[in-house]
Amino acid sequence: MSDLPRKAVTRTAKLAALPLGFAGRATWGLGKRIGGKSAEIVGRELQQRTAEQLFKVLGELKGGAMKFGQALSVFESALPEEVAGPYRAALTKLQEAAPPMPTSTVHSVLVERLGEDWRDLFLEFEDKPAAAASIGQVHRAVWADGREVAVKVQYPGAGEALLSDLTQLSRFARLLGPLIPGMDIKPLITELRDRVSEELDYGLEAQAQQAHASEFADDPDVVVPEVVHQGEQVLITEWIDGIPLSEVIADGTQEVRDRAGQLLARFLFSGPARTGLLHADPHPGNFRLLPDEKGGWRLGVLDFGTVDRLPGGLPTTIGESLRMTLDGEADAVYEMLCEEGFVKETVELEPDAVLDYLLPIIEPMLVEEFTFTRGWMRSQAARVADPRSPAYQLGKRLNLPPSYLLIHRVTLSTIGVLCQLNATVRMRTELEAWLPGFVVEEGEAVAGA
Known part of the structure; x- marks a missing residue:
């Protein structure tokens, strides 16, 4: 691959191949069944081929397509197991790897942003990237001064590519929707x-990372x-080693999984309380x-490109509302949901x-x-995705x-990662320590009392 594909027509053609490819494989599967193979085996082969194409296209395009793939990957816990298997491997790859940018392109960005003598800023510089992500590589x-650093270089044309991909993907939202039951893909892309x-x-x-x-x-x-240093298209930070969370998910011991899960929950709730910022990209590649x-273990946190300012x-x-839900205060919870806009004025529930829906x-x-x-996550997804269920009917209304959209996505994504970890977590401990309003302070009036 010579460079990040930037021309809208090229990128659109690649993305358009996804739904066309899905349709083509469905036809191939029908032929296999007519030829005598069982529907179960054909279905598995179909999912495997679809997953491989999904990774290939999203990984090559980087930009918004890969960003979408990363966002989607943390929700694979919600997929039925027979579907999740093939997707899991393909989508998890997006969390840690992508085809690299050519060395010549990296050098030209560094010359442009750090000057002709950019090498003088470093004692050593590795041309082979250590990691590649949706808009840049490291x-x-x-x-x-001798410090080991991570040099993040933004892909040329990344902004144009991101917008082009996400606009195109929004047109395919209905086709992509079945990948994650119970989740509306279009608002995620928007x-x-x-x-x-x-x-x-x-x-x-x-600024967000330094805070x-x-x-x-x-x-x-x-x-x-x-x-360490920041400029347009180049961000240099201290290097941290450690075990990628994707490796812990793949083969970590239960003790390490539980510790990782607890630290992830702690960071989710303590970060906003301590910095006024919510790290809004919680996929395993960032930990x-x-x-x-x-x-013991500590949690290293990377990539502060997307934050919610709180x-x-x-x-x-x-x-x-969480506290009142746990206490069974239905009327008080409903009143607060109405006040905050979760229930529109034209709707009565x-x-x-x-x-019952929230518990x-x-x-x-x-x-x-x-x-x-993953079983718990799948049961939740199935409950809200089944058109015959009361939860589905209520959820639609x-x-x-x-203002809650990003908080909602980050919380769901974090829960998705906790399910991938199969971690046992003391979630209530973190809420009591860090979530405003969850614990009634002495002398404070209780809402709804």
Whole structure:
């Protein structure tokens, strides 16, 4: 591959091949069944071929197509197992790998952004990328002062490519929808598109990363690399080693899985409380496990290109409504959902039915510790995706206000990763420590009382 495919017509043709390819393989599958192979075997082969094409196209295009693939990959826990197997391998690849940008292109970006003498800034620079992502790739290097660093170089034309891909993918949303039961793909693509300009701005990313690095500098549980240098299309941060979370998911021991899950939940809720920012790209490729001095593990967090700005931390209404749901206060919960816009003025629902809809979703908060499994995730997805179920009918009438969209996606994505980890997590402990409104402070009036 010579470069990031930038021409809209080229990228559109590649993306258009996805649904056409799905249709072609369906015809191939029908022929196989007529030829005597069982529907189950043919179905498995069909899924495998589809997964391989999905990875090939999304990985080659990088840009918005790969961004979408990464966002989708954390939801594979919701897929029925017979479908999930082939997709899991293909989508998980998107979390850690993509075809690299040519060395000549990397060097030309560094010359343009750091100057002709850019090599003088480094004692060492590895031309082979250490990682590739949706809008840039990372090279390992040694900064002039001896620090090991990660040099993130943005693909030329990444912005144009992102917008082109996501616009095109939105047209295929209906075809892509069946990949994840119970999830509306179109709002996910729209929201990814809305954040393009922010993610392309390495200045904003550097600010968000440094805010976290400063806040978590001496933290016993979380490590965020310091920013070393930032310029347009180039971001240099301290290097951190560690075990990629995708490897823990693949073959980690149960003890390590549980520790990773607990730290992930802790970071999800403590980050906004401590920095006023929500890390909004929680796929496994952005996390590492690092050994600590006591023989345990810390969580390394990478990539702050997408954040939600929450100056007061997560909204107090989330904590209050969660607490009231756990306490069975149906009327108070319903009233708060109406006030926040989750129930539109033109819609009227039974408060007890709303409570019944919410309780299974917040099951992990009901108990001291909860084991997140793919089976649990699939049961939740099936419950809200089955048109015959009351949960589906009620869910269709609820509304997600724009201000909660990113929080909702990040929470769902994190839960998806916890299910991939099969981790046992004390979720309630993290909520009590970090979620505003979840614990009633002494002397505070209880909503609905």
